[in-house]
Amino acid sequence: MASASQVEQIAERVERLLVRYEELQRTNALLAQQVEVLTHERDSLRSRLSAARSRVDALLERLPDINAAS
Template sequence: MSDLTQIDQITERVERLLVRYEELMRTNALLNQQVDTLTQERDSLKSRLGAARARVDALLERLPQEAGSSTVKPAFKTAASRGEA
């Protein structure tokens, strides 16, 4: 009898572990989707920021030069000018 009870306990624990495993797999899949979504959003924002910086720099280049100043410096350092990719 005690062997049967022990087998029942082991069976119950294995079943609980399987349920927990399935829950963790679903949670992991959802988290991976969130990471993918956030990565895409980040990349889009970085692209928009780069475009905005380029527009600001282009506008600054069109401004008349100040007396005593030979060139207009960009308002922001872009990733390319900082040596980043």
């Protein structure tokens, strides 16, 4: 049978594990929030890039064809 000091040691370790678990839960929540923000930022940048490509393509279409002038 476990002595009182062993039970206290186990209880302390369990408490430390619970504290660590709560810290990890908070860290995980913060990381999930950061992922959401970065995903939104990435999607926004992709959209802006696509719009810029469309504008460049439209400008290229307006340039005269060099081969047709020859």
